[in-house]
Amino acid sequence: MEFGWNADDLEFRADLNEFLSEELSGRWHGSTAVLGSPENADYSRRFCGLLADRGWLTPHWPKEHGGVEASPWRLSILSEELWSRGEPRGPQYMNVNWIGPSLMAYGTSEQMARYLPPISRGEVIWCQGFSESEAGSDLASLRTNAVLDGSEYIVNGSKLWTSYADLADHCYLLVRTGDGRQEGISVLLIDMDRPGIEVRKISGVVGEHSFNEVLISDLRVPVANRLGPENGGWKVVREALSYERVGAPRWARASRVLNETMQWALENGRAPSPDVLESVDIASEACEAARLLYYRVIDERAQGKPPTPNGNVARVAMVQAERAVAEACLAIQGAEVMRYQGLANQQIRKSLAAGVAAGTYEIQLNLISRLLLRLPKG
Ligand SMILES: Cc1cc2nc3c(=O)[nH]c(=O)nc-3n(C[C@H](O)[C@H](O)[C@H](O)COP(=O)(O)OP(=O)(O)OC[C@H]3O[C@@H](n4cnc5c(N)ncnc54)[C@H](O)[C@@H]3O)c2cc1C
Structure with missing residues (x-):
């Protein structure tokens, strides 16, 4: 297959790089940034x-919602360049990738009018309230419940590992509204400053995130804040997750880390041994494979196809690339990687997070075996 960028896309990438070099220099800590810190959340806004002023925040969205109807390839260029620099959009990358599209697919006109404009202007932070202590991989066993009381739901329960909850204006919250497992789940759009929400910080081993526990007691949420049908939230969230999984082109950052770590070795007089070179080759090939599998998903989107299990394949390839680059960094720097607070050190931690967030590596493999290979459930 022949793959190449057209002249418009090349020009766009050049303009974007010029803007990023100017804007980020001295203001942004790049790939070692702690995405969840308050300073970086402020910078994200x-x-x-x-x-947004340049039409580059939500370029793929319809004009009526603040986009310019650019192709998914345009968004892909943006995501590659931003992700490889440590994602200066911070938490707002989720708004652009899947929260906004989910609102457009399932929101009422009132919900779209309220929530989409602040997203497309880059003013608002959302968090994702899915996981609970007994509902991670097995998300459908979630217990946070919402009981109807007139025109409001009363919500009680707790969420775990909620990134950015301490900074967020809104939460895309999964709740139980019925008895069935998948059939009893709904999505509520929550304002984080309402009485009944307590956010407790959790320190995380990955270093890149601020994790939180969100305790919810007798939170009143208008029925008008439900996204999609009551007990129909599983379909809504499955679609949203399929966008989230490939929203971050992790291979782009991994590939840059690999190049910069090799550069570090050369500058520090480390002649790489054959074993080191082999691990660098493996990592480099893993990044390239992830890039092409990611492009296959973008191509499906550009053709207007619904999400397919190729998204899970791309996610698995990205995790493999992250891990292979982490191993190559360890091979290049040896024990020094522990002291060196730079990209390589971060890479090892990020590669751990990559195989857990947005559905673990093993869960992606399960989905591929079931949905793509049609193997029986074990
Ligand atoms: C960086 C990061 C950010 C996150 N941000 C958020 C957030 O903003 N909001 C949110 O709601 N959650 C968030 N999470 C939580 C994340 O979604 C969960 O950690 C993840 O779904 C796994 O759930 P768990 O931790 O309960 O692990 P478990 O589900 O208990 O899994 C433990 C292990 O068992 C394996 N396992 C479980 N079931 C199976 C199976 N059926 N087959 C094979 N293996 C299996 C898993 O792969 C894993 O290795 C985040 C996590 C990370 C690392």
Whole structure:
């Protein structure tokens, strides 16, 4: 297959790189940034505002919702360049990738009018309230429940590992509204400053995130804040997750880390042994494989196809690339990687997170075996 960028896309990438070099220099800590810190959340609002002014924050969205109807390839260029620099959009990458599209697919006109404009202007932070202590991989066993009381739901329960909950304006919250497993789940759009929500910080081993526990007691949520049908949230969230899984082109950052770590070795007089070179080759090939499998998903989107299990394949390939680059960094720097607080050190931690967030590596493999290979459930 012949693959190449057209002249418009090349020009766009060049303009974007020029803007990023100017804007990020001295203001952004790049790939070692702690995405969930308050400073970076503030920077995310400034930076996303600047992208929005240029029509670069939600370029793939319809004009009526603040986009310019650009092709998914345009978004892919943006995501590659931003992700490889440590994602200066911060938490707002989720708004652009899947929260906004989910609102457009299932929201009422009132919900779209309220929530989409602030997203497309880069002003608002959302968090994702899915996981609970007994509902991670087995998300459908979630217990946070919402009971109807007139025109409001009363919500009680707790969420775990909620990134950015301490900074967020809104939460895309999964709740139980019925008895069935998948059939008893609904999505509620929550304002985080309402009485009944307590956010407790959790320190995380990965270092890149601020994790939180969100305790919810007698939170009142208008029925008008439900996204999609009551007890129909599983379909809504499955679709949203399929966008989230390939929203972050992790191979782009991994590939940059690999190049920079090799550069570090050369500058520090480390002649790489054959074993090191072999691990660098493996990592480099893993990044390239992930890039092409990711492009296959973008191509499906560009053709207007619904999400397919190729998204799970791309996610698995991205995790493999992250891990292979982490191993290559360890091979290049040896024990020094532990002291070196730079990209390689971060890479090892990020590769751990990559195989857990947005559905674990093993769960992606399960989905591929069931949905793509049609193997029986074990
Ligand atoms: C960086 C990061 C950010 C996150 N942000 C958020 C967030 O914003 N909001 C949110 O709701 N959650 C978030 N999470 C949580 C994440 O979604 C969960 O950690 C993940 O779904 C796994 O759930 P768990 O931790 O309960 O592990 P478990 O589900 O208990 O899994 C433990 C292990 O068992 C394996 N396993 C489980 N079931 C199976 C199976 N059927 N077949 C094979 N293996 C299996 C898993 O692969 C894993 O290795 C985040 C996690 C990370 C690392």
